[in-house]
Amino acid sequence: MTNLNITAFSMEQMAAKAKIASRVAAQLTTTKKNLLLNAIADAIEANSETIIRENTKDIDAGRAKGLTQAMLDRLILTEQGVKDISAAIREIIVLTDPVGDISNLSLRPNGIQVGKMRIPLGVIAMIYEARPNVTAEAAALCIKSGNAVILRGGSEAIHSNLAIANCLHQVLTEHDCDQNVVSVIPDTSRQVIEQLLKQKDTIDLVIPRGGEGLIRYVSENSQIPVIQHFKGVCHLYIDKYADLDKAVNILVNGKTQKPSACNAFETFLVHKDVAEQFLPVAAKALADAADVKVHACEKSLCHFEGGKLATTDDYHAEYLAQEIAVKVINSFDDAIAHINEYTSDHTEVIITQDISRSQAFIRQINSSVVMVNASSRFSDGNQLGLGSEIGISTSKLHAYGPMGLEALTTEKFVVYGDGQVRS
DSSP states (O other): OOOOOOGGGGGGHHHHHHHHHHHHHHHHHHHHHHHHHHHHHHHHHHHHHHHHHHHHHHHHHHHTTTHHHHHHHHOOOOHHEEEHHHHHHHHHHHHHHOOOEEEEEEEOOTTTTEEEEEEEEEEEEEEEEEHHHHHHHHHHHHHHTOEEEEOOOOEEEHHHHHHHHHHHHHHHHHTOOOGGGGEEEOOOOOOHHHHHOOOOTTTEEEEEEESSHHHHHHHHEEESSSOOOOOOOOEEEEOOOHHHHHHHHHHHHHSSSSSTTTTTTTEEEEEHHHHHHHHHHHHHHHHHHOOEEEEEOTTTTTSSOOEEOOOOHHHOOOOSSSSSEEEEEHHHHHHHHHHHHHOOOOEEEOOOSOHHHHHHHHHHHSSSSEEESSSSOOOTTTTTTSSSSSSEEEESSSEEEEEEEEEGEEEEEEEOOOOOOOO
């Protein structure tokens, strides 16, 4: 396996090598890409014991540092977790390769044909916290989309990330492919991020993935375009025409299945006409499922034993824990107004059996994912049919929502002529 030499590390040199490697990645055939990804999935599984051993070092160090349980949940890798990484890579193999696809080819009056071809972005830099699975899955997505990638994980996952990087570099080397197609930064200092964000001549896009503080820092300091996703304040609105059995099941699933995920519910709104019927059932269900801590408005507080009176800050909060805010609202329009005021543009859900209200919700809410009668936990690249996601964009340009293969490409115009000249 390739060993990463920290003492010889230079951010500028790594970016320059990645730029050269991106030209190699852009020319890989779909067959070659899939061959590489299959070998990477095999290598990760074959090195499961080593990866888990290195991950244990990160977990032990994280506990010693006092990392939150939410962060530790994202960090830990079990034997099944390693298999899941390999499975996610194999799912990318079967996805359609977008590179080279020509769309909207049309004939102009002068006889030329004009279309658009999908091409890789070039060099993508990923800056992320915890989640060592991101190292493998982001690399796989970038390889399949013909990009080179520079991965800068946090210090809390450094041993895990380097162990996975060794598997990636081993495969690239064995298949006679420039190993700089995937680069993992071995230096976890803040100064390296500063240097990375200045490499505008060699890096084409930066995708930060982590807490709001990290993403704001990257957005404010980068000289390179940044995909932004500050936080996930996901709302559930239980309409007056809701099926309340569906509503309670979706509430419990969206809040308690994986509260550390950015697609977990952080606030639920209840129409006043069903509040007295729904809130006692919701309170019991949340308490039974995970003893969820509730921040409730004055109209709902009496239903939650041990609940606290909600403040404005609670409706802005991304708890990432077994904790949620609740508010009784007077009308459908009030629900829309509340969501639009507090949204993070991530995911919003309505529970209703009224088709006209569900369609109005879809039209009036412009978050990156809008759902009707389904859990917010489906707001995930894999669940939405993209395979693994490299991140989530809530900045509308150039992508919006979970980002899969196509979001890692752009388009160029392609023109076919037969000697035409412009008069």
